[in-house]
Amino acid sequence: MRHWTGRQWLTAAAGTAAALVVLGVPAVLIPNGLFTREIDPTWWSYPVWAATSVLSGLLLATYVRTGPRDRAPADAPGPGRTGLGGTVLSWFAIGCPVCNKLVLSALGTSGALTWFAPLQPVLAAVGPVLLAAALRSRLRAQRACRVGAPA
Structure with a gap:
């Protein structure tokens, strides 16, 4: 990341800010009038939210073209899926647990509290790890496939 351009850092900052809003508003970590939350957030929700947002912004910046000949490898779909999976797990x-319509429709209210709520800390641990793995993979690919300036 030492060799990133200003454009990449700007994208990382904008991506982080966007992730903070996109994840924080529906989870009501950012108080708002659009969504309500029946159960207060856990203490670890805020650090997971922040870590997920920063990692998502940094991962997004790895997809920014830095020059006319710079392209993402065509055979590298893994990091994108891993990053998306990490973000979705962190969002869950x-x-x-009882405000999520997908969880409620699958498990019901008692199932959401009995089965899903105890699973949330595991998701909170796995989500950022997947994002970090995707970021590491993208950064390694950038370092290995560096495109030099035309002579």
Whole structure:
């Protein structure tokens, strides 16, 4: 990341800010009038939210073209899926267990509290790890496939 351009750092900052809003508003970690939360957030929801947002912004910045000949490798779909999976797991982890319509429709209210709520800390641990793995993979690919300036 030492060799990143200003454009990449700007993208990372904008991506982080966007992730903070996109994840924080529905999870009501950012108080708002659009969504309500029946169960207060856990103490670890805020650090997971912050870590997920920063890692998502940094991962997004790895997809920014830095020059006319710079392209993402065509055979590297893994990091994108891993990053998306990490973000989705983190979103499920920080959200209210009984406010999530997908969880409620699958498990019901008692199932959400009995089965899903105890699973949220595991999701909170796995989500950022997947994002970090995707970021590491993308950064390694950038370092290995560095495109030099035309002579």
